[in-house]
Amino acid sequence: MALNYNDILNKPVQYVKGVGPKRAAALQKLNIFTAGDLLYHFPRSYQDRTxxxxxxxxxxxxxxxxxxxxxxxxxxxxxxxxxxxxxxxxxxxxxxxxxxxxxxxxxxxxxxxxxxxxxxxxxxxxxxxxxxxxxxxxxxxxxxxxxxxxRIVPVYALTEGISQKIMRTIIHKALEQTTQLQEYIPLTILEKYRLPALVKSLRDIHFPEDDKGVHQARRRFIFEELFLFQLALAQKRQGLKRIPKSHSYSQGEGPLVKKFLKNLPFEPTADQIKVWGEIMQDLDSPYPMNRLLQGDVGAGKTLISALVLIKAAEGGLQGAMMAPTEILAEQHYMGLSKWLTDLGISVEILTSSTKKAKREEILAGLSRGDIQVLLGTHALIQEVVEFKNLGAVVVDEQHRFGVKQRQALQYKGKLPDMLVMTATPIPRSLALTVYGDLDLSVIYSLPPGRKPIKTYHVTHRALPEVYRLIIKEVQQGRQAYIVCPLVEESDSLDVQSAVDLAEELSQGPLRHLSLGLMHGRLSADEKEAVMDRFRAGSIDVLVSTTVIEVGVDVPNATVMVVIDADRFGLAQLHQLRGRVGRGSQRSYCVLVSNPKTEEGRQRMAAMVNTSDGFALAEEDLRLRGPGEFFGIKQSGLPDFKIADLIRDRQAMECARQEANHLVRHDPHLTMPQHQLLNRQMQHRFSKKAFHST
Structure with missing residues (x-):
């Protein structure tokens, strides 16, 4: 009879022959606690000693x-x-x-x-x-x-007290106990992708007879890891879809939605129409929507969010939209409130800057149901904020929020429909990993009439010419941004601060222009006052930090200058570039830098050569890796042992398909043939290790 899974892989590592308590303590530094962890401590390389x-x-x-x-x-x-x-x-x-x-x-x-x-x-x-x-x-x-x-000899990552010889010896001993280990990946999947069985794969990845054995074993464990992760995501997604929501909408497009679409001064793009169809199907479903909407800078995601909020109000429900900054929340309020109030929908905005009397008025109106749509920042998730009947939630620039913040907004209602949006193009391979528990919609095309932004990379020596371009554009009635990485001088970074640069320019090359200053240390009121003046045209040039990276929409601005551009990631540079080119005039993005590294030079070349946000995102992921791509702990990225999100994107697609198929037929993996698979999934991607975003 085959040995039980728990008897082998779950055995504490100290009981593996040759380990003992002292070495077990050392192995814990490598996150090796069980015999299974030891066997899944794969070699980092091999030496041919044949x-x-x-x-x-x-x-x-x-x-x-x-x-x-x-x-x-x-x-x-x-x-x-x-x-x-x-x-x-x-x-x-x-x-x-x-x-x-x-x-x-x-x-x-x-x-x-x-x-x-x-x-x-x-x-x-x-x-x-x-x-x-x-x-x-x-x-x-x-x-x-x-x-x-x-033979071909494995080389492992080590820790103090564990040599290569010790590691090889104890893994070799552990392998002797696995000869009858039960397979947990369904045989049909192994055969479909020509993957070797578990016991053979464990032997071949540690002590292979030839290169082919290593290659096949790695294929198996890469797929296995991605498959287990996608199973965890599929189970969560399936669980969400099995809990019926308590609210419902009028089916299809109601009179308010139709009126809104009819009165638009432009035709929605084919992508917008397609995405709205996907979202409407979710809203009309008896189960809550959990959807991620990706769209490049200026692709028209705001239109989609407006439709979601209108459909909620039309169904007698309330809608909420949360943005990461007050500037972006105000921007949404300015745009959406006009659209929605024309339809008779009551709209308010709530931020930390909202005055006490107004705040109390909003809270009362919200709990009574008088306010149909509430826009705002993190202020929306405070305990005192109570909705009467929250039906739809939109979270903009969702990667700026943690999991708990978004969930807190969801908990304001009874399983409200959730749409999370991002203007940061995310490679599909990464989106399927980080947001695999969400359905995915993408707007690829930009609205017609947008002219491509001309992008240049110059060194600091060319700044006088750059300033002449700004002066020329301002003389023609346009405006410009100049972005710096820091607010103040830093001893560790050779970058010029926004504060010092604004002072220098106002007394030097741009002294005849009206300059404004924007950075994160200004109060909310100060920021809004600056933005109001810039939108009104009384500020010609806005010198800023990356606080204006997201959501700022001033169609009259035609020049974006980024100082020390090599210090930014591609996704961030693309976001900054997206602040211009929002009107019908020709726009320019000038990246000023003297990159010292090959990666820095590649980033500048990529920005100059393509305006496709998704292509840039792929390049950013390749250059910097998934952790830096997001730059935040809430990204939900698992700690993969052997899979690589960039290299193994095709395997990820296949793993997702197989996981979805399996969970559709056995949602909780309780069938006898799937119980070992379920245990392995729970061990590898337990609640502790698996954070959904």
Whole structure:
């Protein structure tokens, strides 16, 4: 009978032969607590030690693997604190010396007559006497049974107290206990993707017979890891869809939605129409919507959010929209309130800057149901904010919020429909990972009439020319942004602050223009006053930090200058560039930097060569990796052991399809053939390890 899964993989690692309490404590630093964790501590690389040759076949400095018999031992103490042990070894073609430093125990461990398999560095500097500085050694009466030589040898990530030799030995011992380990991935999936079985894969990834074995085993464990993660996501998504919501809307497009669409001064794009159809289907469903809407800068996500809020109000429900900054919340309020009040829908905005009397008035109106749509910032999730009947929630620039913040807004209602939006294009491979529990909609196309933004990369020496471009645009009635990375000077970063630059420009090259200053340390009222003046055109040039990265919409602005642009990621640069080009005039983005690294130069080239946010996101992910791509702890990225989100995107797609199919037929994985799979999923992506966003 096959050994039980728990008996093998869940056994505490200290009970693996050769481990014990002391080594178990050291292994915990590598997050190895069980035999399963040990077996899933995969090699980081391999060394080919398959060729066993006489030592004279190797040149000085080469790494050799040699089989020989111990003749005698010699101990030398050239100075205090140093002991050199030399064993004379006969490899059948001559005698050489195997050398160890400060390892006296080898004399007793390898007495004369012992057959050794040795790997080490050849040293021919001693008057023709060849020495081998030993890296690995083992008794090899049967060389084919060797662990550390005569084969492809695994190389592992280590911690203090655990050497390569110890790690190989204990993993080899653990593998001996897995010969009857039960498979947990369905056989049909293994056959479909030509993946090897679990026991063979474990053996081949640690102690492969050839490169093909390693490759196939890695394919299996990459797929397994992604499949288990996608199962966890699919279960969560399925769970959300099985709880009926208490509210409902009038089916399809009601009179208010139709009136709104009819009165628009433009035609929605094909992508907007498609996405609205997907969302309307969700809203009309008896289960709550949980959807992510991606759209490049200026793609028209605000129109979609307006439709969601209108449909809620039309159904006698309330809608809420949360934005990460007061500037963005105010921007949404200015745009949406006009659309919605024209339809007779009452709209208010609530932020931390809302005055006390107004705040109390809003809270009372909200709890009575008089306010149909509430826009705002984190202020929306405070305990005192109570909705009478919250039906739809929109979260803009969702990556700026943590999981708990979004959930707190959802808890203001009884399973309200949730739409989260982002203008940061996310590669599909990453979106399927981080937001796999959400349905995904994408707006690719931009509204007609938008002219491409001309992007240039220049060095700081070209700044006088850049300022001349700004002056020329202002003389034609346009406006400009100049963005700096920091508010104040930093000793650690050679960047110019917005405060100092604004002062320098107002007295220098832009002294004849009206300059404004915007940064995160201004109060909310001060920020709004600056933005009001910029929108009204009384400020020609706004010098700012990245506080204006998201949501600021001033169609008259045609120039974006980014100082020290190489210090920004591609996604952020693309967001900044999206602040211009929002009107019908030709717009310009100038990236000023002297990149010192190849990655910095590649980022500048990518910005100049493409305006496609999704292409830039792929490049950003390739250059910086998924962690830096988001730059926040709430990203929900799992700690993958072997899978790579960029390299293995195709495997991710396949894993998602298979997981969705399996969960549709066995939502809780309770069928007998799926119980081991469920246990492995729970262990690998438990609630502790798996954070949905």
């Amino acid at each position: 060729k066993i040759l006489p030592v004279h076949s190797y040149g000085d400095g080469q790494v050799a693997t040699v089989l020989g018999r111990v003749l005698h031992a010699q101990e030398i103490k050239p100075r205090r604190g140093l002991t050199i042990v030399k064993l004379a070894i006969d490899d059948g073609h001559g005698v050489f010396y195997a050398v160890w430093f400060n390892q006296k125990y080898v004399i007793k461990q390898y007495p004369p007559g012992t057959t050794l398999l040795l790997t080490g560095k050849v040293d021919r500097r001693f008057g023709g006497k060849v020495q081998l500085q030993v890296l690995d050694s083992e008794i090899a009466d049967e060389p084919e049974q060797a662990v550390h030589g005569g």
